[in-house]
Amino acid sequence: MADEYLYRTAITRLRVEESDLRLLERTIDEFRRGCQLAVDRGFPGVTEKLALQSRVYDEVRESTELKSQHAILATHRAAEAIAGVRDRWSAGRQASKPRFTSPTVPYDARTMTLFDDGTVSLTTVEGRVRPELVLPEDDDGYQYRYLNTDRWSVTESSLTVRDGEFYLHIGFRRPKEQLAAEDGAVLGVDFGVENIAVTSTARFFSGREATHERRQFDRRRASLQQTGTRSAHRTLQQLSGNEERRHRQRLHEIANGIVEEALRHDCSTIAVEELTGIRDELPEATWFHIWAFRQLREYLRYKAAASRIEVVSVNPRDTSKGCSDCGHVADGNRRSRGHFCCVACGSEANADYNAAKNVALKHVHRGPQSSRGTGTRQCALKSGTVTANGTFVPG
Structure with missing residues (x-):
């Protein structure tokens, strides 16, 4: 069956x-x-x-x-x-x-x-x-x-x-009875502004080009709207369509890359952030970023489903301020948008990468009650996994 x-x-x-x-x-x-x-x-x-x-x-x-x-x-x-x-x-x-x-x-x-x-x-x-x-x-x-x-x-x-x-x-398929604990690996994905997505395996998908193009389009749109002619309106419609297609294509490519990363590390689950309340974690995010996150999550769900990988959502609360190594949560942990340094244990990392691990760990800590029944979950890292109790398992 x-x-x-x-x-x-x-x-x-x-x-x-x-x-x-x-x-x-x-x-x-x-x-x-x-x-x-x-x-x-x-x-x-x-x-x-x-x-x-x-x-x-x-x-x-x-x-x-x-x-x-x-x-x-x-x-x-x-x-x-x-x-x-x-x-x-x-x-x-x-x-x-x-x-x-x-x-x-x-x-x-x-x-x-x-x-x-x-x-x-x-x-x-x-x-x-x-x-x-x-x-x-x-x-x-x-x-x-x-x-x-x-x-x-x-x-x-x-x-x-x-x-x-x-x-x-x-x-491909194999019987579940052959599965080991590592087959419950979870790939965490953090959404952000500078990086649209970062995985717990340290794969970064930059958002700089998309943000730059969006700013250029906003300036062009303002100029065309100020012109107000029928020709300017047609040009604006054409530019809007072209820009949306470019952004959607880029999001498709990012979703494909995330699924490839999950396959590469034999993950059965991809954990992403719930978008409700994400503005509390990303106050600098614009409506464009929120739109991109929603589209990316939608593309990710059906692309992952084609590879029989489950996509789950976790509460993003404190994923940007918590230490993925010791669990300490403090506003002072995130020194800047890109740099994380734990005030308790001194662990340092890229802030988005740290958050991606926290996203995965939130799902890992829910326990092994996955509908897949794949055993103890573990957070997928670049060169191994980490269990719910913090034990590192080399890859």
Whole structure:
């Protein structure tokens, strides 16, 4: 059963031959067509995978270029989408018939084979292609944690295209009974102004460029508003749209980086700050920063879910003033925006990094009552973990 396994996803870019690019693109396009056709035939009443497969499989095969297994997977994906709409209706929420626009196609054991030489065989609308996995040059890449071991087995995966590049999200799983305590590792994430996000493993995502661009836009907006012409209004609308797209893309990249960090350190949970009351911890944050934090948390939740990683929220109170080493809380601990020095134990650190560890430790101290049942939680650090009682476990 699904809850008897721990799941992880290793994301890797593919090096695709020019002759195979169009085959993969066509496969993605045809899969979307197959999903939409199945939805059109089954919506809103058919939510069972086998029932929808029985009803539309032949039509999907005849109307698309999909091979048999991908036609089956398309009917199953459509049934899941219809069931999701029905669930939202049951909860009193609005939802319309699903539309399949995402450039993604799933792969299973029948349609994908991983080889020891670093290549992968993928079924397309015209036979198979065998692109190369673009893996990190050093052995520290988190993908090797799942590829170079018999403990993890390959399960459902997916291929997607982004900015002209193909990425394979390789799914892995292993039985929960094999899990050790470190599999309850928690990655803490602190939100900030100078650094939009910092992890408890000391990965920093700078916010300086975003803040600089925002200030430039504010000045340009004020100038255009003062001009007041129709042309200035159109220009302002265009600039606003471009700026928002840039910020959203940057937040997507940060969310991807945080999930990669969680995978790299084998974390089952990512702990972030609750946004209610965050102004007390970050009085210098503007409405733009609060918007960015909300968007980042939203992106992080669904990106982490794709890798079976839970995202939880903790109260941000005292995370910026408490010492992650001894726990002492004092206003004088944070000497400046970027520097933390504990007045009790003398521990010094980057203030945002210290806060990120505190965010993780807040969840660690809740105890091992996670829905995952993964044992004693530990705060993930750059080179190990720390337990609830302060014991350091080398990585």
